[in-house]
Amino acid sequence: MTREFDFYIVPTPIGNIQDITLRAIEVLKSVDLIACEDTRVTQKLLNHYDIKTKCFSYHKYNERERVGYFLKELSEGKKIALVSDAGTPMICDPGAVIVNELKNAGYSISALPGACAVTTFLSEIPREGEEYTFIGFIPRNEKQIEEVAKKYLKHNFVFYESPERILKTLKTIQKTRGDIKIALGRELSKLFEEINVDKISSIIEHYSNGIKGEIVCMIYANEDSENTEMEFKIKELKNKGFKDKEISTILSTICGFNKNEVYKKSLEL
Ligand code: SAM
Secondary structure (H helix, E strand, O other): OOOOOEEEEEEEEEOOOOOHHHHHHHHHOOOEEEEEOOOHHHHHHHHHHOOOOEEEEOOOOOOOHHHHHHHHHOOOOOEEEOOOOOOOOOOOOOOHHHHHHHHOOOOOEEEEEOOHHHHHHHOOOOOOOOOOOOEEEEEHHHHHHHHHHHHHHOOOOEEOOOOOOOHHHHHHHHHHHHOOEEEEOOOOOOOOEEEEEEEEHEEEEEOOOOOOOOOOEEEEOOOOHHHHHHHHHHHHHHHHHEEEEEEEEHHHHHHHHHHHHHHHHHHOO
16 A cells, blocks of 8 residues: 655656656656656656646746745645656755755655666666765866865765766866776666776776766775875975975874875875
8 A cells, every 4th residue: 555645756767768666657647736847858758658747847946936836735735746857856956945845844745766877876886885975966166176086085976977077077086086996877777878987097088089978977985095195185285385304293193194104205296
């Protein structure tokens, strides 16, 4: 038996139109209204599955103003399903404002499991252990990309990026972290789906003529992260004008690095 809710969060396919669950189709058919990020995009899916439910739009720029409309319809006893253009709502897609408000108003909400680019990607790439950090879309600014690359030195981090920016982003990460291992997924569940796991230099080379389609990427933790972290810190202090001897004293005292190793490395850099 399936329990009924006032409001459903429903994932839709990320490429292959068949990647939708039986329950998602049933819910989309049974609710009174479907809230769509873009009604034209969702209508194609609804036509394919012969779903006749009425649609209305919400998007990241009008989410807050739309809350009143959701509350009004729900107060009249209507059931609503929320979808985004593709994949799972609220994973780099709008919906969070509405869901929070509806929770505060006491409506019952259920999120259905389903398609999502990041989980599809993670279930296919080689990984040791479970740990990863998903940061959504990586920042566009070079300085911020460098900061992210440094921050996750010891952890696998996963991000979404556009095909127009990915090569520039990877070059910035390479400059910051060296020739590390990465995994790049492109067009998952679509005709030209591919996953590449290699050194960042090889991936940049592989796509040197450009890259098309939707992209998800994981930067593996640096194998020699202790050394790399030490190098980052030495460079930072050098940029601030500290001398090699001072750097070795500071980093051995504050961070517990071996004083002689810091000094040797500082001379090299
Ligand atoms: N809500 C979606 C989800 O559940 O994955 C993500 C929406 S976000 C606006 C769109 C980004 O997700 C794309 O720019 C791309 O980085 C990633 N993405 C979506 N579909 C993808 C696919 N089929 N293959 C690889 N990446 C995909």
